[in-house]
Amino acid sequence: MARVILGVGAGIAAYKACELLRLLKEAGHRVRVVPTPDALRFVGEPTWAALSGEPVAADVWTDVADVPHVRLGQSADLVLVAPATADVLARAAAGLAADLLTATLLTARCPVMYAPAMHTEMWEHPATQHNVATLRTRGALVVEPATGRLTGADSGKGRLPEPAELFALAESVLSSRMDAAGSAAASFAAMAGRRVVVSAGGTREELDPVRFLGNWSTGRQGYAFARSAAARGAEVTVVAANVELPDPAGVKVIRVVSARDMHAAMLDEARTADAVVMTAAVADFRPAARSGQKIKKDGPGPRVPGPIALTENPDILADLAARRAAHGPAGQVLVGFAAETDLDLTAAQAKLARKGCDLLVVNQVGGGLGFGAGDNEAVVLDAGGGQTPIPRRSKDALASVVWDLVAARLG
Numbered sequence: 375m376a377r378v379i380l381g382v383g384a385g386i387a388a389y390k391a392c393e394l395l396r397l398l399k400e401a402g403h404r405v406r407v408v409p410t411p412d413a414l415r416f417v418g419e420p421t422w423a424a425l426s427g428e429p430v431a432a433d434v435w436t437d438v439a440d441v442p443h444v445r446l447g448q449s450a451d452l453v454l455v456a457p458a459t460a461d462v463l464a465r466a467a468a469g470l471a472a473d474l475l476t477a478t479l480l481t482a483r484c485p486v487m488y489a490p491a492m493h494t495e496m497w498e499h500p501a502t503q504h505n506v507a508t509l510r511t512r513g514a515l516v517v518e519p520a521t522g523r524l525t526g527a528d529s530g531k532g533r534l535p536e537p538a539e540l541f542a543l544a545e546s547v548l549s550s551r552m553d554a555a556g557s558a559a560a561s562f563a564a565m566a567g568r569r570v571v572v573s574a575g576g577t578r579e580e581l582d583p584v585r586f587l588g589n590w591s592t593g594r595q596g597y598a599f600a601r602s603a604a605a606r607g608a609e610v611t612v613v614a615a616n617v618e619l620p621d622p623a624g625v626k627v628i629r630v631v632s633a634r635d636m637h638a639a640m641l642d643e644a645r646t647a648d649a650v651v652m653t654a655a656v657a658d659f660r661p662a663a664r665s666g667q668k669i670k671k672d673g674p675g676p677r678v679p680g681p682i683a684l685t686e687n688p689d690i691l692a693d694l695a696a697r698r699a700a701h702g703p704a705g706q707v708l709v710g711f712a713a714e715t716d717l718d719l720t721a722a723q724a725k726l727a728r729k730g731c732d733l734l735v736v737n738q739v740g741g742g743l744g745f746g747a748g749d750n751e752a753v754v755l756d757a758g759g760g761q762t763p764i765p766r767r768s769k770d771a772l773a774s775v776v777w778d779l780v781a782a783r784l785g
C-alpha cells in the first residue's frame with residue numbers, strides 16, 4: 375500500500391482521472407485527490423470524495439491547523455497529476471504555490487509524475503515544451519500525451535493516455551522507488567534527453583508467401599520499456615517485429631518482419647544511441663530457401679518433401695556489441711534478454727559474456743510468465759558478475775527497474 379496524491383488539473387480529461395483513481399484504490403493504495411480549484415468545474419468534490427474515501431480540498435485554507443499544503447507532499451509516496459494542463463505544468467516549472475496542488479508539488483520529495491492533456495497547439499508551444507524539459511531535468515516523469523481525438527472537432531497529439539496505461543506506469547514508479555538504490559528523481563533525470571532504442575516482438579522467417587517460422591512474443595515487454603523510457607524524457611525508437619499493440623505515445627516505431635530486417639534497423643538506429651535494449655525474440659535460423667509460390671502438399675509446384683533446411687541468422691546483440699567495441703559510441707549501455715525454460719544462471723552469465731552486452735535480463739518462460747503475460751519476473755546479470763533479482767511484477771514495473779540499472783550506468 376502506498377500513499378498517492380492524485381492531482382487533477384482543469385481539463386476535460388479530468389473525467390478519466392475518476393477511472394485512474396478507481397484503479398489505484400483497487401490496487402490497495404491510499405489516495406488523496408487534490409484538484410485545482412478550476413478542475414472542480416469539470417468533476418465536483420463529492421465525486422472525488424466518494425471514490426477516494428478521503429477528504430478533498432483544492433485550496434490551502436481548509437483544515438489549516440493540519441498544515442495540509444506542506445504535510446500532503448511530505449508524506450506522499452507518489453504525486454501523480456492527471457490531467458496536467460499547460461497551466462499546471464507552467465506553474466509547477468515556475469515553482470508557484472497558490473493552490474493546494476502546486477504547494478504539494480513544491481513540498482513533495484517523492485517521485486512526481488505528470489500526465490499532460492491539452493490541445494496540440496498548447497502542447498507544442500515552446501513555453502510548454504520548455505516547462506516539460508525543466509520538470510524532466512529536475513527528475514519528474516512527464517508522460518507523452520497520446521494522439522487521437524481531442525475535445526471538439528480537433529484531433530492530434532494531446533490526449534490523456536488511457537487510465538490503465540497511466541496506472542501501469544504509476545505502479546512501475548512505485549516499485550522502482552522501492553528497489554532503486556539511489557533516488558528515483560536522479561534515476562529519472564539521468565534518462566532525460568537520452569536516445570534509446572528498444573527492439574520488441576518476435577521475428578518471422580518466411581517459408582513461402584503464406585507461411586513463416588515464428589515465436590510467441592507479443593512485444594508487450596518491449597513496449598513497456600519504450601513507454602517507461604519516454605516518460606523519463608528519453609527520445610525513444612522501437613524496432614517492432616510483428617507487434618499488434620497500439621504504438622506507445624511519443625515513441626518512433628519502425629516496423630520489421632524478419633531477423634535480417636531487424637538487424638539492419640537496429641544497427642542503423644543504435645549508431646548514436648545511449649542505451650539499447652534487445653527484448654525481441656529473434657529467430658536464430660531461417661529457412662535456407664523461400665519459395666516464391668505457396669508450397670503445395672501435392673500436385674505441381676514447389677513441395678517440401680522432407681525436413682526444412684535452415685540457415686543461421688545474424689546475432690543482432692553480438693553485432694551491436696562488436697560494433698560498439700570497434701567504433702563506439704563509448705559509454706553506450708547494451709541490454710540483452712534471455713527467455714529460458716530453465717533458469718540456469720551460470721549458463722546465462724556465459725551467454726552475457728558471449729554476447730558482449732552489459733546487462734542480461736534472464737527470465738523464465740511458462741507458468742503464466744513471459745510471452746503474452748501481463749507480469750514478468752527476472753534476474754538481471756551484469757558483466758561484473760552482479761545479480762539483481764526482480765520479483766514478479768507488471769512488465770512496466772520490471773522495465774522501470776531495468777531502466778534504473780541502465781541510468782546508474784549512464785551516470
Ligand code: CTP
Pocket residue numbers: 633652653654655656657658687688689690691692709710711712713729
Ligand atoms: N538475439 C539477437 N539476435 C539473434 C538471437 C538473439 O540479438 N539472432 C538477442 C535477443 O534479442 C536477446 C539475446 O540475444 O536479447 C539472447 O537471446 P537468446 O535467444 O536467449 O540467445 P541465443 O544466443 O539465441 O541463445 P539460445 O541458444 O539460448 O537461443
